[in-house]
Amino acid sequence: MKRIILPALATMMLVQLPAYAINDKYRKQLEQSGCTQVSETQGCDIHKSKAENAKAGFTNPAADSTNTQTPYAGQWVAKSDAGATVATIRIDAKEQVWVNGKRVNAKRTDGTLQFHQGKLTFTIQGDRRLQNEDYWTDSDAGTKGPIQIE
Structure with missing residues (x-):
């Protein structure tokens, strides 16, 4: 009996055709x-x-996400603890970043947008429900301060 079942199972496995979830017509209707x-x-x-x-x-x-604006877009101001402006930041809808009018490279990490200019590192939180989570740090002086949207 085992001699018949094993070859039959092997044959069935080889003969099976791939199954496709949707056909082209259905995909077009969905789109x-x-x-x-x-x-x-x-x-x-x-x-x-x-x-x-x-x-x-x-x-x-x-499909609608292409029209959604990034949470980072806007005009931002990095301030010192004394309230003085450390840097002005502009981020466009494509997440291109300018610090004090100079273009800098930015990267997304752990739900934040991070970018550097000199010894300063800027971190802007992507979840706008979180308050007071946007900050800058100066690795040389060891200082830190808030970043606020204008």
């Missing part, structure tokens, strides 16, 4: 309607337009 497979199960209609589905309360956050 045109603004639905996802999950939102479709919640009532999003793939036969309607994106605008009609958005009006009904269904949106695709992954």
Whole structure:
């Protein structure tokens, strides 16, 4: 009996064809309607337009994220403990950063945007619900201060 079952299982495993979750037509319907497979199960209609589905309360956050502005964008001011301006910072929608009018490279790390100018390191928190988490540090002088949005 084992002689028959083992070869039969091996043959079945080799003969199986790959399964695809969605076909091309269904994918296009999802794209045109603004639905996802999950939102479709919640009532999003793939036969309607994106605008009609958005009006009904269904949106695709992954597709809409390209229009979302970065939480870092804006005019910022780094201040000393005494209240003096240490640096003025400008961040655009593409997360390009200028410190005192000079372009600097920035990188995202652990939910923050960090960038350097000279001995100064600037850290801006991405979660805008957190207050007083934006700061600068001077590695040479060992000082630290807040960064505030204008």
